[in-house]
Amino acid sequence: MIQLFRLNGEAFILNAILIEQIQALPDTTITLLNGKKLVVKNTEKEVIQLVTAYYQTIGLQSIHIEAGEEK
Template identity: 85%
Template sequence: MIQLLRLNGEPFTLNAVLIEQIQSLPDTTITLLNGKKLVVKNPEKEVVQLITAYYQTIGLQRIHIEAGEESE
């Protein structure tokens, strides 16, 4: 789980495994696997860092590397 900020500054927690894509439009927009879109105050780069740290914590990053799907 990662903690993010809504545009109004209110914090919320999101299950990072549900994220399909992240865009800066210019606000950071997160699209979930179910198609729902969330606009957050956090910069895209910070969200990616939070996701990567979460994946490493739960061991998901290691699974991708072992499967040969190392990130670019």
Template identity: 55%
Template sequence: MITVTRLNGEPFVLNAVMIEQIQALPDTTVTLHNGKKIVVRESVQEVVDQITVFYQKVGIQRSLKEVNETSE
């Protein structure tokens, strides 16, 4: 889970696993797997950095690396 901020200043927690893509349009727009779009104050890089830290905490990043190494 990551904490991001709506444009009105309201922080909320978002399930990072549900994120499909992040774009700057020019505001940062997060698109979820279900098609819902959320506009946040954080930059694309800030959201990506938070997702990376989350994946490291829960071990997803390590698991993905292991799967890639096994499939090669």
């Protein structure tokens, strides 16, 4: 799980595994696997860093590397 911030500054927790896509439109917009879109205060780079750290914590990063996928 990662902590993000809504545009009004309110913190919330998101299951990073549900993220399908991250875009800067110019606000950072996260599209979930179910199609729901979330606009967050965090930058695109911050979200990617949080997701990567979360994947490493739960061991998913090494699974992607073993499968031959790039970062």
